[in-house]
Amino acid sequence: MKATVKAHKDYTISRIDDRVYGAFLEHLGRAVYTGIYEPDHPTADADGMRGDVTELVQALNVPVVRYPGGNFVSAYNWEDGIGPREERPVRLDLAWHTSESNAVGVHEFADWCATVGTEMMLAVNLGSRGVDEARNFLEYVNHPGGSYWSDLRIKNGRKEPWNVKMWCLGNEMDGPWQVGHKDANEYGKLAANTARAMRMFDKSLELIVCGSSNSDMPSYPDWERIVLEHTYDHVDHISLHMYFANREDDTPNYLGLSHKLDRYIETVAATIKQVKAKKKSRRDVYISFDEWNVWYHSNKQDRKILDGNDGWPHAPGLLEDIYNFEDVLMVGLILNTFIRRSDVVKIACIAQLVNVIAPIMTEKGGPAWAQTIYYPYYFASVYGRGTAMQLLTSSPGYETTHAAETPYVDVSGVHNEEEGMLTFFLVNRHASASIDTEVTLEGFGDGSVVDHQVMTHPDLKAVNTATNQQEVAPRKGDGAKLAGGKLTVSLPPYSYQMVRIKL
Template sequence: MHTAVVRIRPDRVTAPVSRRVFGTFVEHMGRSVYTGIHEPGHPTADAAGFRQDVAELVRELGATCVRYPGGNFVSGYRWEDGVGPRDERPVRLDAAWRSLETNAVGLHEFAAWASEVGLELMMAVNLGTRGAAEAAELLEYANVDAPTARAQQRRDNGADEPFGITTWCLGNEMDGDWQIGHKTADEYGRLAAETARLMRFVDPSVELVLAGSSSAEMPTFGEWERTVLRHVGDLADHISLHAYYEEVDDVSDFLASSARLDRFIGDVATIVAEVEREQGLTKHIGISVDEWNVWRTTQFNQVDKEPLLTGPWRFHPRIIEDEYTATDAVVVGSLVNALLRHADRVKIANQAQLVNVIAPIRSEEGGPAWKQSIFHPFAIAAAHAHGDVIALDVDAPVLATRSHGEVPSLDAAATRTDDGVELFLANLQAEHDVDVTLDVDGYVAFAATTVGVPDGGDRLTTNTEASQPVQPRALAIVEGASSITLPALSWNHVRLRPVASSS
């Protein structure tokens, strides 16, 4: 048995939990929209064609906001194609994913669905093939309550009241040469500043997210952020980062993914603070981790990418429908921990994506929908991480990794409300249980849940249409005890309440 100590200091507050850190992402890509959330004719479909079995799982997931409609897709998207009578909407080529887009789901349909399942809509604008004028027209269409042409067009299309969309992403991954309309940092910074200024003229209340680096491995990382922030200054509220992790040939490196995300966020936060000081900004610019997840990008490049580049144009092709393992669930839980640890800067985070495409929810056309393994740590944290993030001191065995050196084998985060402390612990040791001593004054542990390797399974066990063995299960705990044993390779939620409320 390995041992560890977690010292919990409820009065050492990092920052309040931003509920938007439990966001999600829907892109017009693969089967995310069509046969994912929207499938007319499905036995559970409502009158608008949205699958209610999927909607129920979305509600259970507990996500708070949704980034839409992309992603790479948005850099070639004409938003006007998705409004007006459906039978008059054009079918377009989606060059980003070599697909045929019917535009059957557009702003009105998606906004109504998002409201129905309890998601705040976070809209992205096309700064790849379009620019400031088109972004401002979309904002006018969506948010303005005045006798203007675009606002009247919205009313004519069935929405008398404005959509009231608060948060807007200024393009997507503009630093990447795969992106339609890829730009240099100066080119994007200038365009983003022009767009931000015009959008604020139209609606001063909007919250704007700049496109930051697509990964920490981009050759322009760091200088991209500095250049873009210098152009845009206090016109923006957040800058994004995108982070995907995969197991290639070293499980220890993969299990250390949260340490990599910690460094990425920390590096961006340092750059943001430098530019804030340099420009004398009084605004505190947040970080939006608006794409993050486990994604087998190596497999995607080998299996999916070539057909996309050379194959026929198809409606909603199957793209990156990764099946997630018990190991993936533990890593996703640890990534959630990392997001919470950076609550002072990370104000928005969107797990990419929601359904079918590298997603916690899977569905089959005409068939069932089910929860992938990564559904569970996200849902548990979303349900319980409220109040303030509090600091922890962790003393645990180290995990030796090839790429990251030695990292703690116990990944931890905690939040506090008046009702108690919620502790989130990932045991990253693949072979060893760990006996964790909880050092905290005034609180006692009373319940715990674990997600990891199921009974009779192994670390590569997945949930499928036929069987879902990776599920949360109660973890044995003696109420009031000062220690708890965490299974090898597991993500765990431990609940503590004030001693005065323990009876």
């Protein structure tokens, strides 16, 4: 079986915004407590942050982290997380039926971001609160001094403002599960008023308005149109969320979900254009895909806590999906889609970063390790910076419930002209056949293969654990050859690969 790909130096999609490789941390389960923060851990630094987790996050080169939610933010009082720890209140979190100690707040999160080398993307509460709390939070975080909230920040130990540029106007407000759920007109008006107030403080802020929680919502895609009609002149991005599941244990159909993702992006991009035309605007609004990941493995085990049958525990194990090799392929397909849609998707956040549907897992008092999905995320984030190539791919395919023709070979290409590098990310969806793939390179000149990474496993359900951390991990490939302007590589059944060419 064969597939062909054509890549021409002049045929490009867009410069990839580095922030498409962002991540998300919510006060949910063990994402924060015993995730990034565990003051009694042997590797903890002076701030109580786990050093082993810090190292794993640093390796990912995460450009931005969204915080503090998520559903959590829709009933969150940001003031609870500032000032002396011993004076911070314990609150009940209605979103996840747990208790919140507020031991970590914006100061601790900001310090952690500085340590791991990432930017903050903060969310304001537009569920139970509104314009006033949002503007006060912004003033606390970004004003140099000489006002009530900025002086309180200085009193609390941070002299210089953080100058956070990215702000989310609430979270999933289309969802009836959300505290303060609103219809599209209610939310659109509130978001527009909040955005106006925040821009009165700083016109250069990047504001993200809530789009649909998923493309199966009954309000989709009217929600996007109505919300944007209220907010288009005041925001820069509209958020989308999507999670991926293989509930029927149907791998071919599961791996076809990337088509559904692509249509979701295409539809919202078209809606943005419609509203832009209606408003006769010269501004562009882009997509912030600020929650995405595989999520279904932990659903059954979480029911006891989420149904309120376990009281109000603090930082229990919630949404702790243990990812397998099959999920590597799905995550690779998602990232390929974002690269190919880099003209409209400018921010994306894997949800989440540690313990909660996450590429990194920890044991309290014990080790931290990379889950299987860590690796495709790592390869894309570290090596997928540059310009997305407009590839012409021809591959045999198969039918799924998502599309009449799903190609077995899925590929994205990134040209980093500054470094003189060309990188391809390839997934073979075929269960039993290797596919010999030929990539024709035009206009790039001579080059050589300098890195070839392969991920395969005979068991789709294989996982990494604390005691067997490398069961599913990349290995060096040796079959990628470049000669006469053509890259040839064989893709084993159900495999993920990265090939890098030095031009």
